[in-house]
Amino acid sequence: MRRLGVLLVLVAPVAPSAPAADPDDWSLSKCALYRDAWDWAVSTLDGPAPSDGFVAATEAFVASDCTARVAVCPVTDADFSxxxxxxxxTMSEGMASTFVPFSCRDS
Incomplete structure (x- = not known):
């Protein structure tokens, strides 16, 4: 049991949910591009609005300079669109599709 405690102490600081300490220039550029895309997309919506949870999670991701591991889970048709x-x-700007925060995690 003592070994497990030591292992948890050693592993905890590198937990995958921790944001990157110092994003590099490309990471900052990607986040700025994503922020611009988000702002444009939301301002030009024509139809149903995305869900409050989708908006809140996306804004949390952007507020973290796109470094937090936030699960932005599309639920409604508007969210998926x-x-x-x-x-x-974002892919048109040269980013990988893995940059976007879209995922649905089990509770």
Whole structure:
């Protein structure tokens, strides 16, 4: 049991949910591009609005300079449409599709 405690102490500081300490220039550029895409997409919505949870999670991701591991889970049709649009927009800017925060985690 003591070994488990020591292991947890050693592993805890590198938990995957921790944001990166010093994002590099490309990471900051990607986040700025994502922020611009998000702002544009939300300001030009025509139809149903995305869910409050989708908006809040996306804004938390952007507020962290896109370093927090936030699960932005699309639930409604509007959420999925916006997630698809943002994924295509970011890929068009040269980012990998893995940059976007879209995922649904089990509780």
């Amino acid at each position: 916006l997630a698809n649009m943002l994924t295509v927009m």
